[in-house]
Amino acid sequence: MRLTTSSKWSGRKWRPRLATVVVAILILVMALPLVGLFFFRLYENQLIRQTEAELIAQGAAIAAIYAQEVRDAGISGDKLGVPMPEANGTANRGADSPYRPIEPQLDLASDYVLATRPAGTPATADPAFAAIGARLTGILDATQKTTLAGFRLLDPTGVVIAGRDEIGQSLAEVEEVREALAGHYASALRLRIPNQPPPPLYSVSRGTRVRVFVALPVAVDGKVAGVVYVSRTPNNIIKHLYGERGKVTAAAIAILGGTLLIGLVFLRTVSRPIYALIDRTQRIAAGERGAIRPLDHHGTREMAELSAAFLDMAEKLQARSDSIQTFATHVSHELKSPLTAIQGAAELLRDSGSAMDDDERRRFSNNIVTDAGRLNLLVRRLLDLARAENLAPSGESTSVGAALALLPVDTRLAVRVEAGGDLALRISAENGAIVFGNLIDNSARHGATQVSITAASAGGKATLLVSDDGAGISPSNQARIFEPFFTTRRSTGGTGMGLGIVLALLKAHDGTIRLVDTERGTRFEITLPVA
CATH class of the missing domain: 3.30.450.20 (PAS domain)
Structure with a gap:
C-alpha cells in the first residue's frame, strides 16, 4: 500500500518552518529595547x-x-x-585624617x-x-x-x-x-x-x-x-x-527599519531561494526535464553551491534513468530476436512432425542451438558489463605483459608489445586481460591479423596505444562504437558489448579510452594511473 504525502510526514518529528524562525528572531530583536526598559x-x-x-x-x-x-x-x-x-x-582613613568623606x-x-x-x-x-x-x-x-x-x-x-x-x-x-x-x-x-x-x-x-x-x-x-x-x-x-524624545523616536525608527531590513535581506538571500529550490525539486520529481536548470536567484554562495550540487545530481540521475531505459530497450530487443527464432523453429518442428525430412529437421535444430548459444553469450556479456560498472578497484597492479599472459592462445592474431611491456599499471591482471581480450577480439572481427601495443608514462599516468591492421571503423560509426549492443558484425556473433565492458572497467580504475585517428586499421588510446 502506497503512503500519501500527509501520512509520510505525519510520523516525523515536528520542526518549525524557516519563516517561523525568522519571524521569531525579528520579534526578539524588536523586543530587546522593550526588555531593556x-x-x-x-x-x-x-x-x-x-x-x-x-x-x-x-x-x-x-x-x-x-x-x-x-x-x-x-x-x-x-x-x-x-x-x-x-x-x-573615617572608613579607610586614619583617625587623625582631616577628611571625613560621606559616600x-x-x-x-x-x-x-x-x-x-x-x-x-x-x-x-x-x-x-x-x-x-x-x-x-x-x-x-x-x-x-x-x-x-x-x-x-x-x-x-x-x-x-x-x-x-x-x-x-x-x-x-x-x-x-x-x-x-x-x-x-x-x-x-x-x-x-x-x-x-x-x-x-x-x-x-x-x-x-x-x-x-x-x-x-x-x-x-x-x-x-x-x-x-x-x-x-x-x-x-x-x-x-x-x-530626549527626539533621539528616542529616531532610535525606535532605526530599530524598526533595521529589523525590516534584516527580514528583507533574509527573505531574499535565504528563504526565497530555498522555496524556489523546493519548487524545482517537485517539478523534477514530476518528470519535468526543463526544470533541471539553474535558479533565477541564489542569494548566497552557499545556496548557489547547494543548488548547483542538487541540479548536478538531478542531471546525473536523469542521465542514469535514460541510460537504464535505453539499456532495457536494447536488452529486450537483443533477447527478443533469438527467442523469436527459437520459438519459430520449435513450433515448426512440433507442427511438421513426420512430414519434415532429416535435413530440414537438422537445419531447424541447428538454428535453435545457435540462437540459444547467442542468448547464453548475451547473458554472460550482460553479467560482465554489470560487474564492470559496479567494480570497486582492488588496489592491485599489473603490467601489459602479465595481463596478456592470462589470455588464451589465439592463432588468428599476433600481439606485439613494442614498448612499455613492464610498466606497472594500477589495475589487476585479470581485469587488464579482460580489457586487452575484448580489444583483440574486436580487431579480429574486423579483419586484423596483428595487434601492437605501446605503453609510456608521464605525470603519474600511463598512456597505451592499441593498434591493429584491420579494416578500421567507418566515420559514420565512430561516434557509436561505445554504445551498448552497437555492432556491425551481428551476423557473425557480435554482441556490441565488448567496448562497453572495456569502457566500464577503465572508468572503475580512473582510466579512459578513446578512438584516435590512424592511416590504417584502428587505434585506441588508453590512460590508466601508474602503480
Whole structure:
C-alpha cells in the first residue's frame, strides 16, 4: 500500500518552518529595547545616588556655615548635644585624617521605601540657636531657589530653627533625624504622596514617586551642635527620556527599519531561494526535464553551491534513468530476436512432425542451438558489463605483459608489445586481460591479423596505444562504437558489448579510452594511473 504525502510526514518529528524562525528572531530583536526598559532601573538608581551626593555636598556647605555661626555665638558645653562618635565617616582613613568623606548609600534595589515623612510636633528652641536660624534663613531660601532642595536646620534637640513653615516644630522622632542627632550620617527614601503604596522592587518608574532625605550632623567642639536636614525629589528616567524624545523616536525608527531590513535581506538571500529550490525539486520529481536548470536567484554562495550540487545530481540521475531505459530497450530487443527464432523453429518442428525430412529437421535444430548459444553469450556479456560498472578497484597492479599472459592462445592474431611491456599499471591482471581480450577480439572481427601495443608514462599516468591492421571503423560509426549492443558484425556473433565492458572497467580504475585517428586499421588510446 502506497503512503500519501500527509501520512509520510505525519510520523516525523515536528520542526518549525524557516519563516517561523525568522519571524521569531525579528520579534526578539524588536523586543530587546522593550526588555531593556527593565534595566533602566539601574540607571534610575544611579540618579538616586547622584541626588544623594548632591544633597550631601549642599548639606555639608550649610553645616560648615552653621558650625561657624555656633562658634561665633559662643555656644558650648551643655547647650550642645551628644559627643560625636570617633569613627564617624573615617572608613579607610586614619583617625587623625582631616577628611571625613560621606559616600551615597541609597539603593532602589535593596532599600525599603519609607512612608511620607511624619509631621513635626510643637517645641521650643533655645533662643541662641533660634537667633542663628533666623540669620541663616535667607541663605537657605536663596539656595533652595537654585537647587530645588528643601532645607531644615535643627538644633541639638531636633527642633527646626530654619526651614520656612516648620520653624518651632520638633523632628526628633524622624528616623534619619534621630540617627543624625546621635552623630551619625543618615539618609532615607520616602514616598512623596501620602497614603500611596510603596512602588514594586522592579518597577521601571520606582524613583519617580520617592523623595531623598539626607540628615548630616553638625560637629562643634566634638559634639553635635545640630542637624542639616535636606530633601529633594530625584530626576527620573521618564523625564530624561521625554527630554530626549527626539533621539528616542529616531532610535525606535532605526530599530524598526533595521529589523525590516534584516527580514528583507533574509527573505531574499535565504528563504526565497530555498522555496524556489523546493519548487524545482517537485517539478523534477514530476518528470519535468526543463526544470533541471539553474535558479533565477541564489542569494548566497552557499545556496548557489547547494543548488548547483542538487541540479548536478538531478542531471546525473536523469542521465542514469535514460541510460537504464535505453539499456532495457536494447536488452529486450537483443533477447527478443533469438527467442523469436527459437520459438519459430520449435513450433515448426512440433507442427511438421513426420512430414519434415532429416535435413530440414537438422537445419531447424541447428538454428535453435545457435540462437540459444547467442542468448547464453548475451547473458554472460550482460553479467560482465554489470560487474564492470559496479567494480570497486582492488588496489592491485599489473603490467601489459602479465595481463596478456592470462589470455588464451589465439592463432588468428599476433600481439606485439613494442614498448612499455613492464610498466606497472594500477589495475589487476585479470581485469587488464579482460580489457586487452575484448580489444583483440574486436580487431579480429574486423579483419586484423596483428595487434601492437605501446605503453609510456608521464605525470603519474600511463598512456597505451592499441593498434591493429584491420579494416578500421567507418566515420559514420565512430561516434557509436561505445554504445551498448552497437555492432556491425551481428551476423557473425557480435554482441556490441565488448567496448562497453572495456569502457566500464577503465572508468572503475580512473582510466579512459578513446578512438584516435590512424592511416590504417584502428587505434585506441588508453590512460590508466601508474602503480
